Amino acid sequence: MTTLTSTQAPVAPMAAPISARARYTENVYFQDGRLLTGILTALLYLILATSLDAAGYVSSMALLVPVTLGALLLGFLMSYSRFDGFFALSHSMFTGLAWILYLMSGLVSRDEIAPFLSNGIPEIQAKAYFVLLRWLNWIDAALNNVASNDNYIFIFEMCFLVWWLTYLGVWSIFRYGYTWRAVIPAGVVLLINTYYAPKPILGFLVVFCLVAMILFVRTNLAEQQLRWREQRVHFSQDVTFDFLRNGLAYSVIVVALAWLIPGLGRSLEVRTVMEPLNEQWEETTERMNRLYQGLNRQTRPTSATFGRTLSLGGARNVGDTPIFQASTPRGRYWRAVVYDTYTGRQWLNTGEVEAEYDAGQPVPVGDWQLREPVTQTITLLSPVGNLIFAAPDIARVDVPIAASVRPLPVTTAAGEESFEVVMARSRRPLEVNEQYQVVSMQTAITERALIEASTEYPDAIREQYLQLPENFSERVAADAAAITAGAATPFQKARAIESALRNTIPYNDNIEAPPPDRDPVEYFLYDIREGYCDYYATAMVVMLRSLGIPSRVVSGYAEGVYDPETGLFTVTERDAHTWVEVYFPGYGWIEFEPTAGETQLNRPSGDEEVQTDLLSEQMPQNSEASPSQDPMMDEMQDPYANAALAQQAALEEQARARRVWWLWAIVTPILLLLGGWLIWRTRISGPTAFDPELPPLLFERLQRWAQRLRLMGPASQTPYEQAQRMGQALPEGRTPIESITESYVRYRFGRHDLSAGAGVNGEGVPVGMPPAGMVATGETGDPLILSWQSLEPVLWRAWVNRLLRLGRRRRQAASTPPDAGWGNEVD
Known part of the structure; x- marks a missing residue:
């Protein structure tokens, strides 16, 4: 050397x-x-x-x-x-x-x-x-x-x-x-x-x-x-x-x-995997909305638009983007979420009971009077997350849903406990242009029935839907009493407040958020005297609650634009809306519309001769289904149809799960193998072409192999002394070891061109040249790279042999009797 x-x-x-x-x-x-x-x-x-x-x-x-x-x-x-x-x-x-x-x-x-x-x-x-x-x-x-x-x-x-x-x-x-x-x-x-x-x-x-x-x-x-x-x-x-x-x-x-x-967000498999993260993100977004109520926000046609909170903030920005189309005999409201608790700044949905229903499985709705089934076919035109939009009250959906429900103070038609869906999500992703079908038990109430309704409210209803903030405005309560002074029944009082808001306060989307120290309802009623649906609905509900009338705020979409030729309601982003529902014993929750500019809710007066058993006549119990009867209600009453639908939904879920499983089963091993190969190629295998850092790179790898094989000398040794020590232990690799070391020394400490006459090593072989055997095979490439490639198999064999020797020593040590140890050795 x-x-x-x-x-x-x-x-x-x-x-x-x-x-x-x-x-x-x-x-x-x-x-x-x-x-x-x-x-x-x-x-x-x-x-x-x-x-x-x-x-x-x-x-x-x-x-x-x-x-x-x-x-x-x-x-x-x-x-x-x-x-x-x-x-x-x-x-x-x-x-x-x-x-x-x-x-x-x-x-x-x-x-x-x-x-x-x-x-x-x-x-x-x-x-x-x-x-x-x-x-x-x-x-x-x-x-x-x-x-x-x-x-x-x-x-x-x-x-x-x-x-x-x-x-x-x-x-x-x-x-x-x-x-x-x-x-x-x-x-x-x-x-x-x-x-x-x-x-x-x-x-x-x-x-x-x-x-x-x-x-x-x-x-x-x-x-x-x-x-x-x-x-x-x-x-x-x-x-x-x-x-x-x-x-x-x-x-x-x-x-x-x-x-x-296009983004991966359109992939069904990716959206399924991301669904838990999306739900967590929605919860975080709702919490941030509570902490920053005064900001102007972007209204989006997604599930984040309708969450468990509704804040009274600044101007809202909505466009004309189509959200969905609804095919139904009649439409008025497409409910998304019900709010029950008012904090003085925002509304909360505090429903904690969660229930899951399979596709086609009936929801145990209350047996309210004057209700009739209405079927709606919803065709999505924009991404909406997994929220289900439908007329109240949801009785059945043909996709599997996870619903927030509340117990009702009435039983089902079969005498069982009933529930109301206050927010529903599909348990599978809903894609654009996809359809789902909902059956709702929609009210067919008359004004006479509402006027004559009882005022005996159940305790659960009074406790939940008469709640007001502790510092509720006395001025608002006094005005509510003054507006309804001439009204005798809850319905007449609700109509009086509804008319007062519609006729005295103009509608305006572009308002400033209420100041932090100002009550939002007073700000709406007395300061700016204009606003949008969130403020109208909030003002009406708190006024009714101050009078002892159970009421609540509901958000979703208004009916949209009806096309007589197609029979479709087209709902756009601009139709996002908030309205009021008032509780009437025996009839359930009935909608009211206090927002100026929205279509007035006109119900039959009931003065004409009306059969009280209207619903039972439309759905005869002891005869064959009439042609006018809702076909989806037939399926709800047919246990065999329900079982078939449930089985079909289960099979679809299993097939989707299998598709996702096979996708990951194929992709994951490929990614692992590719990642492992890249790591091995980077850390162990040599480069494929010359670059300015090749000599120090190969020498560094040579040192790592010396440490792995326990051939590393003290730090005071020169590169030549380290190479000599390693070459003595690995005679087959001595030539490439010396070649790599010589190239590194000249690169690191000299001023010589590596491509011009680098000299010879200790055996007379030109530095940087591969062993003669490799040249004889006709392989071409950079000499330093070829030297490394010839040395690599030698290093691997030495490493395997070392592992085998260590294994034999451990076995011998385990089989050696205790008395044959160091103390009994013969000199």
Whole structure:
């Protein structure tokens, strides 16, 4: 083996003093392209800030831009400084808090801080105290699960989020070179903002993706330039322009493909797997809606539109997107969810009883008077999640459902316990253009019947549906009593309040959210005197409850537009609606419409001669089914039809489950094998072509094998001494071991071109050449790669033989008797 000869090194001249600029730039990870990297980083976070401002949640989000600029400036300064991470992060936290409070003080009026000013506190300090006090009040509301619509807190938290994202992003990129860690959190926030923003901001996401990918190209090139300089690899300075040009073209192609290729969300299997996560996300969204009631929100035709809470917030944004079509003899309301509890800020659905019904399985509905079955065929035109929309009361659905139900104070027709569905979801994904069929027991009540209805309310109904907040407005209660002063029955009182709201308060979708310290109903009735359906329904229900009349709020869709030629009701996003239901003993829950601009509910007067057994005449019990009878009700009364439908639904569920199981059974092993092969190829197998880092890469793998085979010498040994030790233990691999070691030494410590006359090793074989046997076989390729490929089988055999030897030693040790140990050895 040859050894490197050394000559006496000349005395190095005294180093020149380090300039001030170099003293600071040495603390930055990237030494190339710092200006362009800084510009791209600043653009990235300014796009995020402006997208949050353009989303339109509140009207005072423009200060996110100066917040971002402050975070960028501090992040750049700290990255170039000599401060460590702890000082930089702690300093950023206090500086950011002070900067945000200063900017937010411009949003606070003098009237709001009058109590502070009266105590002699300076104005700027008083404004900061005001914002902090509002923040503490919001935390108290969150801990006590109380609704809050304080927009100051939303702005404060968004500013703090953007500050930390920007500062940590700049620090990560410039101090440590972690571009991915900086971009991904900002991208996730922008993606969520794009999805939930009241206004369309998709363009911000597209530009963000382009800038992010160009930043990845620039920082990756800067990191490669660091390595090339360290390893003395020559490269042209023009490579920067080529990289950026190709990176921009690649970024445009990627964004275009992401725009054009349909998402995986349309896959039935993927949606089935994601269903538990979607449900958890809906619960989280509902909780966030409670904590940020005052924000303007985007109304979406999805299950998130109708959850277990209904907040009285600001303007609602709805479009004309078709949601579904309904084929039915008549339609008025398509119920989604029933709300029973009012907190003073929002409505809650507190139903805790969950029940599952198979496809076609009857729901044990109450035996109310004057009800008749109505069949509806719903054709979905947009994604709606898994919510079931239907006229009340749902008696049967031809898809399997999971329903929130409430016990009713009446029995079924068979004398059994009955339940009411207050919210239903399909247990399988509902796709666009899919149909489902629902049978509902719809009321056919007359005004005379409602006037003559009993006022003996069951205790369960009174307890649940007369609830009001503790601080309920006495003014609203007094007005309810005044409006109904001339009404004698609950129905007449309900009609009086309904008419008063419809005729005196105009409809307006675009209203501001009520202030945090203002009762929403008083805000609607006395301050702005306009609003939309959520406010109309809430005002009517709380008025009725103050009079002792059980009532509740219901959300879903209004009837939509009826086409006489097709016989279809087309329901659009704009038909999203909230209405009122009032309880009448013996008849159940009856709808009322207090919203101005909506169609008036007109019922038969009942003065004409009406048979009280109308329902039984339409469904004769002792005769063959008449042609006018509902065919789906025939199936409900036929146990054999029910059994067949249930069996068919079970088979469909099993088939779907098998399809999903086989999909994962095929894909999972393929992915595992592919991942294992890639790991093995990366860690064990050699490269397939020469690159500037090949000699140190192969030598590092050689050292890993030496550790695995217990052939690693002390750290003081030179690479040649390590190679000699390994070659003695593995005579078959001595030549490639020496070849790889010699290439590494020349690459690491010399200034020689590896492709030009590298010399010979200890056996006279040219360095970098494979063993003669491999050349004789006619194999071609880089000599260093071929050397590694010839050495690899030798290493594997040595490793297997070592494992076998260890196994034999363990067996021998286990079979050795105790008295034949070290103490009994013969010299």
